[in-house]
Amino acid sequence: RVRRAVREAPAALPPLAAVLEALAAELADVEERHEIWSLRATVLQRSPRLLVRGLGAHMADELELAEAIAERIGAEARDPDGLPALELYPRLLAGVAGTAVRVAVEHWCSKPPGTAVFADVFREVFSQLAAGLPGPPAPDPAGT
Amino acid sequence: RVRRAVREAPAALPPLAAVLEALAAELADVEERHEIWSLRATVLQRSPRLLVRGLGAHMADELELAEAIAERIGAEARDPDGLPALELYPRLLAGVAGTAVRVAVEHWCSKPPGTAVFADVFREVFSQLAAGLPGPPAPDPAGT
Numbered sequence: 001r002v003r004r005a006v007r008e009a010p011a012a013l014p015p016l017a018a019v020l021e022a023l024a025a026e027l028a029d030v031e032e033r034h035e036i037w038s039l040r041a042t043v044l045q046r047s048p049r050l051l052v053r054g055l056g057a058h059m060a061d062e063l064e065l066a067e068a069i070a071e072r073i074g075a076e077a078r079d080p081d082g083l084p085a086l087e088l089y090p091r092l093l094a095g096v097a098g099t100a101v102r103v104a105v106e107h108w109c110s111k112p113p114g115t116a117v118f119a120d121v122f123r124e125v126f127s128q129l130a131a132g133l134p135g136p137p138a139p140d141p142a143g144t
Numbered sequence: 145r146v147r148r149a150v151r152e153a154p155a156a157l158p159p160l161a162a163v164l165e166a167l168a169a170e171l172a173d174v175e176e177r178h179e180i181w182s183l184r185a186t187v188l189q190r191s192p193r194l195l196v197r198g199l200g201a202h203m204a205d206e207l208e209l210a211e212a213i214a215e216r217i218g219a220e221a222r223d224p225d226g227l228p229a230l231e232l233y234p235r236l237l238a239g240v241a242g243t244a245v246r247v248a249v250e251h252w253c254s255k256p257p258g259t260a261v262f263a264d265v266f267r268e269v270f271s272q273l274a275a276g277l278p279g280p281p282a283p284d285p286a287g288t
Contacts, residue, residue, distance in 0.1 A: 016277045073279055089280050092247045092269055096277065099243040103236045125236055132276040133160045133240065135217055136233050 002026050003068040015073055015089075019065070019097045020126045027101070027122065034113040041109055058098065066094035100125045146170050147212035159217055159233075163209070163241045164270045171245070171266065178257040185253055202242065210238035244269045 005022035013021070030037065044054055070090040104125045108118045128134070149166035157165070174181065188198055214234040248269045252262045272278070 015279045088247070088251050088265065088268060089272065089277075091251060092244065092272055093277055093279070095243040095247045096240050096273070099239040100236065103232070103239045107232050107235060121232065124232060128233065128236055129240070129273075130276045132274045133233075133237055135159045135237070 003064055006065065006068040007072055009072070015069055015093055016097075016126070016130055018072060019069065019093060023097065023101060024119070024122065027118070030105070030108075031118045034109065037105060038109045041106070062094045062098050065097065066090040069093050096129065100129060147208055150209065150212040151216055153216070159213055159237055160241075160270070160274055162216060163213065163237060167241065167245060168263070168266065171262070174249070174252075175262045178253065181249060182253045185250070206238045206242050209241065210234040213237050240273065244273060 002022045005025060006018050009018035009021060044050055067090070070087075073090070101122075104118070104122045108116050108121045146166045149169060150162050153162035153165060188194055211234070214231070217234070245266075248262070248266045252260050252265045
């Protein structure tokens with residue numbers, strides 16, 4: 001579903017925004033399942049075998065997302081020009097998007113239920129990415 | 145070493161640049177060890193037990209890097225204001241930086257030895273991050 005959404009997103013959207021929208025749609029029901037996600041994280045941490053299987057699935061997802069991104073930006077898997085940027089970028093965006101989702105879920109799960117809205121955390125993470133990770137406003141602009 | 149470098153980087157550097165410089169110094173010798181890194185990737189893929197141990201080490205590294213970033217930007221682990229951005233940002237930057245290194249190494253290892261310079265791939269990845277992942281120049285600006 002995510003891959004199809006990435007491919008079919010409006011042409012005007014930059015690649016990062018297309019991935020954001022596709023993932024947001026997929027994660028829309030996370031909000032109601034704080035307990036399940038926290039439990040899932042705990043189980044995965046305790047069971048190496050499940051963790052490896054989950055990791056394998058994650059790597060496969062990442063590769064498929066990278067392929068969808070490459071298709072979207074017109075950089076086919078077999079790059080006709082041999083430019084490294086065209087292969088590197090889809091991989092990077094897919095990897096970073098996966099990490100962004102993971103960090104958002106971890107951060108949200110670390111809060112007591114009801115204190116943080118997952119959609120807010122998720123949007124904050126992607127706006128940091130789109131802005132080039134400038135960081136939060138400095139707390140002491142006069143310091144140092 | 146990476147954490148100390150992040151803490152001690154010049155105050156003028158934005159957080160992402162501080163992490164880039166710290167990692168670049170740490171990865172300076174990767175260039176000469178294409179075979180070892182490729183072999184390492186293959187071994188990890190084949191041995192779930194090693195993979196889990198490596199993953200545990202990676203998660204610990206990521207958390208420690210996040211703490212160093214939080215110190216650097218003045219967002220201590222115990223956030224006095226309770227602002228989510230201050231905790232979220234160090235985690236996000238640490239996670240994304242780790243993913244960026246992984247993608248750079250994978251991309252570089254997937255090329256025959258001698259055809260790609262690791263330092264170039266690494267810099268390309270971080271300049272994409274700093275620019276907000278705009279993607280490579282569109283190959284067909286007239287299309288669609």
